[in-house]
Amino acid sequence: MRYLKLLLTFWQTSLAARMEYRTAFLAAFLEAGLEAAGKLFGVYLFYANGFDFGGWRWQEALLVMGLATLLDAFFIAIFNPNLRRVSEMVQDGRLDFVLLKPVDSQFWMSTQQFAAVGLPFMVVGVAIVVYAGVISGLGAGGWALLALSLAASLLLAYSLAFIFATTAVWLVKIFNVVYFLNTIVWTGQYPLQAYTRPFRLFMTFVLPIYFMTTAPAELALGRRTALWLGPLFLAALLLFIASRVFWRFALGYYSSASS
Amino acid sequence: MEVPLILAQNLSKTFTVAQKDPGLAGTLKHFISRRYLRIAAVRDVSFELQSGEIVGFLGPNGAGKTTTLKMLSGLVRPSEGRVRVLGFEPFRRCAEFLRQITLVMGNKQQLIWDLPVLDSLRINAAVYQIDGHTAKERAREFAALLGLQEILTQPVRKLSLGQRMKAELMASLFHLPKVLFLDEPTLGLDVNAQLAVRDFLKTYRDRYGATILLTSHYMADIEALAERVIVLHRGGILYDGALRGLTDKFSPFREVDLELADDVAAQALAGYGEARKTQRRRYRILVHRQGLMQALAEIMARFDVRDLAVKEPPLDEIIAKVFSEGEV
Incomplete structure (x- = not known):
């Protein structure tokens, strides 16, 4: 409850700080709205003719794209603005203030910022997922599997991004790696089967993009048995635990910028 | 305890x-x-x-x-x-x-x-x-x-x-x-x-x-x-x-500010400590703490003193001296 209250306070404050510059805020929002609409138009052009994609019907492949859009929206709204600050705050020493608060520092560094420009992308992502799910004929079980596996994929993406961001404690200017992950995640907009074997292997075993977009769609559509949800959640949970252990380990090396 | x-x-x-x-x-x-x-x-x-x-x-x-x-x-x-x-x-x-x-x-x-x-x-x-x-x-x-x-x-x-x-x-x-x-x-x-x-x-x-x-x-x-x-x-x-x-500990001296009736050379006061003339008939002497009373008595006896003040040197100066001298 305390952390929920804190989260709401963080996001209200973050929104207020962004809205302090009205023109910049409105322009960013307008740009995000246009870009999200453009994305939707691209999807329409791509799938309007009933394209068959590596054995996926177009409406099924659209579900994968919806999940990738949603994931991307989370990067824009939460992961990127927060994790960029890990690098910045290590560099200028402001991380000191976070470490001296009686609050979980990973929670603070992961949630303090909320970029409202991610909202149009979230709306478009949800719209694509709902539309694709409905025309693919998802039942109640399918929707439940989709929601659960999406939660697991978000946890997976966040944990991976946070581990990358944590390396800033040693490497300091490293935030580009998180942007790189954001870009790589976007390659998950098409079902994994659409890629050649080396890419498939890379997207499964090197950077687990497959588990973030294609796998949740496969589970929801019944292409894989629901039992796969367990390992997916377990993998996400293990990576999340790894991110916490790594953060604590890294803080042992934090030397705080000189005053 | x-x-x-x-x-x-x-x-x-x-x-x-x-x-x-x-x-x-x-x-x-x-x-x-x-x-x-x-x-x-x-x-x-x-x-x-x-x-x-x-x-x-x-x-x-x-x-x-x-x-x-x-x-x-x-x-x-x-x-x-x-x-x-x-x-x-x-x-x-x-x-x-x-x-x-x-x-x-x-x-x-x-x-x-x-x-x-x-x-x-x-x-x-x-x-x-x-x-x-x-x-x-x-x-x-x-x-x-x-x-x-x-x-x-x-x-x-x-x-x-x-x-x-x-x-x-x-x-x-x-x-x-x-x-x-x-x-x-x-x-x-x-x-x-x-x-x-x-x-x-x-x-x-x-x-x-x-x-x-x-x-x-x-x-x-x-x-x-x-x-x-x-x-x-x-x-x-x-x-x-x-x-x-x-x-x-770091400054065993006291600062004595003097105003004399006669204008004398600073050397006349050098026997009591590090003396310098600040203005006409005005002097500043750094006197060792232990010999302060005796020095004051002698000055009063030897010179026609119009005004006298004893001060501790400013802390800033003491600290600066300690740091510039390094090991103490």
């Missing part, structure tokens, strides 16, 4: 710092292969603080003051030695410990740059679980003490340096910490703002019984607030004791 509130035993901290030669060749070399140097920022420092004490940390830049404060507050893990603050091991940074301390840094701020001070206080209230009514009352109390009532709703970026520092103190002390680590809290402030900050800290200590450890380059801060000083030099402790004792 009373358990010390802050305990530092044989505390040391060594940092590894990369070295780089200037110019393109140095940059390329630094990019390919880095040369590191181990720097001992703090060496074998031991001291204790009892509850309610105000102690000033003195030392030139790089003496190890900030590093010691960071070890005491839990930001930096000591390389060697033992630290206890309020019975806790600071580096573990457990919530119960963090609720009772604060670290104020004169050159860094936690306030949200684009929003009014009240928004930063709102976050701190949520962090420290201070209810709305109490938070409002406390904001009013602190604002009145610091004279910030009019600016609480203005964006931080629009405030003057002095106002920002006062607001920073307000935010840092909003949870009523028992132990205050203050690193240059008056850095860059004008005289009025410095006075306001000192008064606030005194009132806070009296009202809430806090223990304060502060560093400052302004001797006036130390003289106004601290009863005890710890002098650090090159990472080690040079002196730990009463502020007055610092003068006795």
Whole structure:
């Protein structure tokens, strides 16, 4: 409850700080709205003719794209603005203030910022997922599997991004790696089967993009048995635990910028 | 025996710092292969603080003051030695410990740059679980003490340096910490703002019984607030004791200002100490403390004295002398 209250306070404050510059805020929002609409138009052009994609019907492949859009929206709204600050705050020493608060520092560094420009992308992502799910004929079980596996994929993406961001404690200017992950995640907009074997292997075993977009769609559509949800959640949970252990380990090396 | 509130035993901290030669060749070399140097920022420092004490940390830049404060507050893990603050091991940074301390840094701020001070206080209230009514009352109390009532709703970026520092103190002390680590809290402030900050800290200590450890380059801060000083030099402790004792230890001289009826040469007074003429018929002599009474008696007997004053040399000068001479 305390952390929920804190989260709401963080996001209200973050929104207020962004809205302090009205023109910049409105322009960013307008740009995000246009870009999200453009994305939707691209999807329409791509799938309007009933394209068959590596054995996926177009409406099924659209579900994968919806999940990738949603994931991307989370990067824009939460992961990127927060994790960029890990690098910045290590560099200028402001991380000191976070470490001296009686609050979980990973929670603070992961949630303090909320970029409202991610909202149009979230709306478009949800719209694509709902539309694709409905025309693919998802039942109640399918929707439940989709929601659960999406939660697991978000946890997976966040944990991976946070581990990358944590390396800033040693490497300091490293935030580009998180942007790189954001870009790589976007390659998950098409079902994994659409890629050649080396890419498939890379997207499964090197950077687990497959588990973030294609796998949740496969589970929801019944292409894989629901039992796969367990390992997916377990993998996400293990990576999340790894991110916490790594953060604590890294803080042992934090030397705080000189005053 | 009373358990010390802050305990530092044989505390040391060594940092590894990369070295780089200037110019393109140095940059390329630094990019390919880095040369590191181990720097001992703090060496074998031991001291204790009892509850309610105000102690000033003195030392030139790089003496190890900030590093010691960071070890005491839990930001930096000591390389060697033992630290206890309020019975806790600071580096573990457990919530119960963090609720009772604060670290104020004169050159860094936690306030949200684009929003009014009240928004930063709102976050701190949520962090420290201070209810709305109490938070409002406390904001009013602190604002009145610091004279910030009019600016609480203005964006931080629009405030003057002095106002920002006062607001920073307000935010840092909003949870009523028992132990205050203050690193240059008056850095860059004008005289009025410095006075306001000192008064606030005194009132806070009296009202809430806090223990304060502060560093400052302004001797006036130390003289106004601290009863005890710890002098650090090159990472080690040079002196730990009463502020007055610092003068006795490092400056065994007294300054005698004289006005004579006749204009004499300064050499006539050289036998009593280091003498110089400051104006016509006015002289300043540095007399050794032990021979002060005898020197004064002789001067009174030999010269027609119109005015005489005996002063301790300014603390600033003593400190500067100690630091410039290094090992004492």
